[in-house]
Amino acid sequence: MQEKKLTSVSGYIFLLFAIGCLALAVLTLVVSIQEYGPFPAIVLFIISIFIFKGIVIIYPNEGMAATFFGDYVGTMKESGLRWVNPLYNKTKISLRARNLNGQMIKVNDKMGNPIEIAAVVVWQVADTAKALFEVDNYQTFVQIQSEAAVRFLASSHAYDNMEDENSQEGATLRDNTGLINKFLEQELDERLGQAGVRVTEARISHLAYAPEIAGAMLQRQQATAVVSARKQIVEGAVGMVEMALERLEQKGVVRLDEERKAAMVSNLLVVLCGEKSVSPVVNAGTLYN
Missing domain, CATH: 1.20.5 (Single alpha-helices involved in coiled-coils or other helix-helix interfaces)
Structure with a gap:
């Protein structure tokens, strides 16, 4: 599923029209109820409610995904007061950058030594359709997959090359921080891509041997x-x-x-x-x- 643009119009005109219908309904109910009965006022009131239901407010760096009887229609990202089909089921989603301060986890490195490691991940939603409809809960998905990526990274590299200081076989977690962070970003991009999430930055925030060693x-x-x-x-x-x-x-x-x-x-x-x-x-x- 790919994100597509949802067409919308300015909501100010429809807001004025809805307010006018509501005022006209009240006026009709007060003035002409004896001559025409309450039916015209009820119709005008329903029309105003229908128009009000289609008005949405979109804040900066925010999107709104719309579905129509279960079908994905599109995503609207234009900020301000907008109006869409009132029959759409609307779901707002934040497009702002977020920080994930991962918990410290214990894992064995490539040499089998138990270490403690944690990472900080900066991420944001890039594809609202994938984030809402490809995974069950994209925030929980990001948290779990980030921890899995850190575990995989730690188990694929040694904490430190203690056997031979001049060895150039692979990067170590302690001595090649910049390269390790790039590996972590690539791993997170692959894992979180299916959820429509883009990783802006990923860094190891804590690295130490486990207390027992x-x-x-x-x-x-x-x-x-x-x-x-x-x-x-x-x-x-x-x-x-x-x-x-x-x-x-x-x-x-x-x-x-x-x-x-x-x-x-x-x-x-x-x-x-x-x-x-x-x-x-x-x-x-x-x-x-």
Whole structure:
């Protein structure tokens, strides 16, 4: 079912005509009831009620879907005072953007780790015919399908790539937020399209490990950070030792055999990589004694 436009006319003329018929009915009932009886007044009163029934008020960003004995006639989106066939069954529907603040749910990610995740979805009705007639309740449909999309997204991606920090296999929920939000929008568009709903924006609003594994994962992250920091320190220290040996050899300050070089490298690495400050030992004798 596709949305189609409902033709309508301005309601101000019909409003004036209905008020005139109602006033004329009252006047006829008062003045001519003895001569013509109440029948003309009743007819005018029914005509005015019939015209009043066809007058509708459409607010900005609002639509009105009309059916005629069960058949969908069309949707009117022109704002203001409008008039349509009084026999139409009219249903108003909001076209404004709405926020869905999803509840926090617990789900297993791609690696099987339990995580907590929630999303905020901005959506609006784009096709009133689908929203009203393709699904039972489009608002409930949006809520349930949004939760299902978040569950599917979380189970299709890992929370974090802890095994290999340099791996490029797929996006993770924590490190690729922008890409994950795009995936969520695409998934919601596919699910909510049949209800005539367009997703304007979708973002992950909450993401964390479940409490039962949060402590263990925090220790793991801290250990990974320590190893990464130590790796950088060692790489820097080795470079500084290499530079020191090269400068000593170029300047000819002192000549060291392989054993003394090994001792010097060991001492420099201890100084550069150690966590505590080092107390120097002054050799009062010769270099080799």
